[in-house]
Amino acid sequence: MRAFLRPPEGARMSAKRHESLIKTPKQLVTALVLFFVGTIIVIVLLAQLATSGRNYDEDAKSPEAVAKRIKPVAEVNMGTAGPAGKILKTGEEIYKSVCTACHATGVAKAPKFGDRRDWAPRIKEGQKELVRVALKGEGAMPPKGGASELSDIEVERAVVYMANAAGAKFKEPAAAAPPARAASGKVDGKRVYESTCMACHGTGVANAPKFGDKKAWAMHLTHGTEHVYENALKGKGAMPPKGGNLTLSEAEVKTAVDYMLEAVK
Numbered sequence: 001m002r003a004f005l006r007p008p009e010g011a012r013m014s015a016k017r018h019e020s021l022i023k024t025p026k027q028l029v030t031a032l033v034l035f036f037v038g039t040i041i042v043i044v045l046l047a048q049l050a051t052s053g054r055n056y057d058e059d060a061k062s063p064e065a066v067a068k069r070i071k072p073v074a075e076v077n078m079g080t081a082g083p084a085g086k087i088l089k090t091g092e093e094i095y096k097s098v099c100t101a102c103h104a105t106g107v108a109k110a111p112k113f114g115d116r117r118d119w120a121p122r123i124k125e126g127q128k129e130l131v132r133v134a135l136k137g138e139g140a141m142p143p144k145g146g147a148s149e150l151s152d153i154e155v156e157r158a159v160v161y162m163a164n165a166a167g168a169k170f171k172e173p174a175a176a177a178p179p180a181r182a183a184s185g186k187v188d189g190k191r192v193y194e195s196t197c198m199a200c201h202g203t204g205v206a207n208a209p210k211f212g213d214k215k216a217w218a219m220h221l222t223h224g225t226e227h228v229y230e231n232a233l234k235g236k237g238a239m240p241p242k243g244g245n246l247t248l249s250e251a252e253v254k255t256a257v258d259y260m261l262e263a264v265k
Contacts, residue, residue, distance in 0.1 A: 091161025119166035189259030
């Protein structure tokens with residue numbers, strides 16, 4: 001009779017499998033503590049993972065790194081020297097990549113490439129005037145033909161290439177020499193200004209204080225000369241660090257600032 005009342009062997013094994021591992025209050029407390037500790041560890045690890053990308057490299061904050069990052073959208077080429085290592089393009093290369101869209105066909109009253117009649121009155125104005133117009137823009141043509149990354153020398157080369165193709169005998173500009181130093185070894189601030197700063201400060205473009213304009217410089221001098229030095233070295237507004245010429249030393253930048261400030265004293 002007992003054999004008939006005894007649960008089958010399979011039922012007994014199934015019941016054992018479903019028995020709880022926690023049999024005492026102490027085991028329950030231990031299990032709860034381990035659960036909460038494990039949860040906290042997982043949350044901490046996830047928080048570290050989420051914020052790990054915010055630990056920026058200190059080198060990424062340097063003026064050189066900042067200038068490199070903003071270059072595609074905010075660089076203003078201040079002079080003819082160009083960054084160290086940059087190979088200046090020929091006039092033909094610049095014409096084909098920048099100027100051909102308008103000058104190849106003569107659209108928007110642009111003098112057509114090789115058309116002596118179109119270019120004759122412009123050639124009479126001289127190389128210097130044509131370069132000035134190309135740098136500042138005129139009519140439908142924006143400054144530097146819309147290619148603000150070009151140096152002044154490259155723009156002049158393109159002008160010479162197009163003008164000479166229409167009968168002019170303009171002289172090809174040479175690459176700018178590095179800033180001149182006096183016999184004492186001191187950098188000539190005027191030369192640094194002319195090679196790097198004059199493109200914007202000479203005319204006051206992009207809100208740059210115009211050379212010799214006391215009123216324009218007054219607001220920049222309210223915080224002192226050191227503040228002006230800092231802006232020139234680190235960049236401000238449209239002006240990148242060191243005016244875009246990162247080959248300049250801190251002393252060279254300051255001599256250019258001194259030269260411009262001397263003109264408004």
